[in-house]
């Protein structure tokens with residue numbers, strides 16, 4: 753997978769050099785290209801923003817630098833087209849299901865904005881011939897889209913074949929489509945069996961895999977009911993047998 757990111761703060765993406773994503777890049781599973789938007793702002797101050805037409809607070813990112821930057825990225829591979837992802841509080845929710853859709857794409861282009869956003873003509877220009885998604889990582893406002901890109905690149909990158917390694921499958925993730933979709937992870941424990949008077953639940957030491965699986969599912973349902981009750985409503989009734997209903 754190739755990922756391109758255009759930003760006025762490319763240094764924001766240093767975390768993509770470390771940990772899981774960094775190793776995926778070293779192993780050639782993921783190819784990340786960072787671009788400084790100001791390289792396509794040709795005035796002496798390398799200006800990328802201006803006041804909004806119609807008035808209002810803040811500044812809007814100018815279309816010209818973005819248009820030239822995106823054209824330059826597209827020119828990197830004339831035979832392919834990236835899926836463009838625009839982080840914005842006004843976008844569709846970023847979910848595990850959307851991450852799984854993105855991991856199937858050979859090329860993603862992220863366009864994190866600052867200020868009040870990018871002149872709307874930019875995505876109108878590319879939306880006529882490319883897939884352009886406006887995506888939100890949650891109902892809050894950030895200073896810019898760079899943090900949202902870090903979140904999405906990690907969520908997508910970890911799903912790439914070979915990145916998680918054999919020990920861990922993304923299939924068991926919280927929110928992964930299937931039986932665990934819309935269920936939060938339950939509590940987890942490791943050695944020692946007793947710590948400051950807190951003991952590991954006996955069932956987990958029993959070696960009875962069927963009972964352990966049932967216990968974990970009960971705890972996942974309890975945590976989901978406690979922290980995200982609205983997800984329970986989305987659970988497929990077939991996955992809630994009479995035993996679960998008593999929780």
Ligand SMILES: Oc1ccccc1-c1ccno1
Nearest residue numbers: 839840888889893894896897
């Ligand atoms: O708050 C933002 C500002 C700029 C770009 C994206 C965001 C955002 C907030 C939530 N998801 O994306």
